[in-house]
Amino acid sequence: MAQSVVVQVGQCGNQIGRCFWDLALREHAAVNKKGIYDDSLRNFFRNVDTRGNDDGIDISRGKICSLKARAVLIDMEEGVVNEILQGPLKDIFDSKQLVTNVSGSGNNWAVGYKVFGSQYRDQIVEKLRQTAEHCDCLQCFFIIHSMGGGTGSGLGTFVLNLLEDEFPEVYRFVTSVFPSGEDDVITSPYNSVLAMKELNEHADCVLPIENESLFDIVSKINHMVTSGKPGTTVKPESLVTLNEGGIKKKLQEKPFDTMNNIVGNLLLNLTRLDQMFSDAFSKDHQLIQADPKHSLYLACALLVRGNVQISDLRRNIERLKSSLHFVSWNQEGWKTSLCSVPPVGHSHSLLALANNTCVKPTFIGLKNRFSRLYKKKAHLHHYLQVDGMEENCFIEAVSSLSSLIESYNELDVTKGFPVHDQLRLNIVI
Incomplete structure (x- = not known):
């Protein structure tokens, strides 16, 4: 059975990770009533006999054991990690899985990448190796981080590079939370563009998520809760909500917790079956501000x-194919997966993962925000005073982003989609 390791970096990464591990435990508890340590648990957890033996223990036989998450938690501000260690999930982590500091990265990619990367490199490698050694068949690393801050963007992409160096044969999947245009961190465009270059060069797969889209989805869920329409009411035990208190209160008072739960679930919608497929391709149900239906698909999973049959899946693909534009060399670029076990609180769910040119405006907006800052040389000295950081790093990073946009x-040009004039120009800074 292949196993995966989750690497949570920075405040955002660890907050999302906390929701992910809670989700994983609650889903398994809902299905595995006897508490057997089975293959589905083995994917993300190891079972530690407190008397010294590892793995393969049948919990139902009454042996002394403890589940440990296959995870490494990294943050240069220890507040969120301490909250996790003092909360309901404290028993699935231990000090061997943690790398923390107290000073933070000051919303500076260079500090996270250059300073803390160099300072904590050996310690991070040791934690990664220890976690990997507990896997019989390590399949992939899941990195969770944000792009706007210093630790998530800088140290997060430093860890991505480490993984490529230390585990070159293991896939690297990255969940990256992109800042909104109105982000509170004024240097987030710098951090994001510098991090984008690293993602472009070292990640096998990036799942981009925007805070603005998460806010929109939370608003939709809130409307569903209050409207009470048949077939759209969010159930109290739904994993998209929190653990305590009423749903309505949760959504109104803790929207960020609900947003993190959505990322933890990568849950796109909460509707009926055929509508669920339509929604998965509509602009209102994306985790970035994008409209995939009017852009070009390279591939889709x-x-x-x-309770969904293969016939339901095929029928909906055939129904939607004519309205979706695929590249000429991959007209049948579909991958499908069926799991009979539904998420807790729902009869069925659908996750659509796609490579689509609709992501382009997100990158263009990021490049424009970067250029406005860089043209004024605003806050640049905070980065250039870090050892090993040169102004050429900015030039290379924005050039990498421009190449990705191009x-x-x-691809859009070959299919006849509209192209913004600014895309034909080299960036001017």
């Missing part, structure tokens, strides 16, 4: 859970 742009 549909992961369905619950790659998507060239």
Whole structure:
């Protein structure tokens, strides 16, 4: 059975990770009533006999054991990690899985990447190796981080590089939370563009998520809760909500917790079956501000859970194919997956993962915000005073981003989609 390791970096990464581990435990508890340590648990957890033996223990036989998450928690501000260690999930982590500091990265990619990367490199490698050694068949690393701050963007992409060096054969999947245009961190465009270059060069797969889209989804869920329409009411035990208190109160008072739960679930919608497939391709149900239906698909994977038949899946693909534009060399670029076990609180769910040129405006907006800052040389000295950081790092990073935009742009041109004039120009800074 292949196993995965989750690497949570920075405040945002660890907050999302906390929701992920809670989700994983609650889902398994809902299905595995006897508490058997089975393959589904083995994927993200190891079972430690407190008397010294590892793995393969049958919990139902009454042996002394403890589940430990296959995870490494990294943050240069220890507040969120301490909250996790003092909360309901404290028993699934221990000090061997933690790398923390107290000073933080000052919202500076260079501090996270250059300073803390160099300072904590050996310690991080040791934690990663220890976690990997507990896997029989390590399949992939999941990195969770944000792009706007210093630790998530800088140290997060430093860890990505480490993984490529130390585990070159293991896939690297990255969940990256992109800042909104109105982000509170004024240097977030710098951090994001510098991090984008590293993602572009070292990640096998990036799942981009925008805070603005998460806010929109939370608003939709809030509307569903209050409207009480048949087939759209969020159930109290739904994993998209929190653990305590009423749903309505949760959504109104703790929207960020609900947003993190959505990322933890990568849950796109809460509707009925055929509508669920339509929603997965609509702009209102994306985790970034994008409209995939009016852009070009390179590939698409549909992961369905619950009481859904293969005939339902095929029927909906055939129904939607004519309205979706695929590249000429991959017209049948579909991957599908069916799991009969639904998420807790729902009869079925659908996750659509796609490579689509609709991501281009997100990158263009990021490049424009970067250029406005860089043209004024605003806050640049905070980065350049870090050892090993040169102004050329900014030039290379924005050039990498421009090349990525142009790659998507060239695909759109071949299909006849509208192209913004600014995409044809080299960036001017």
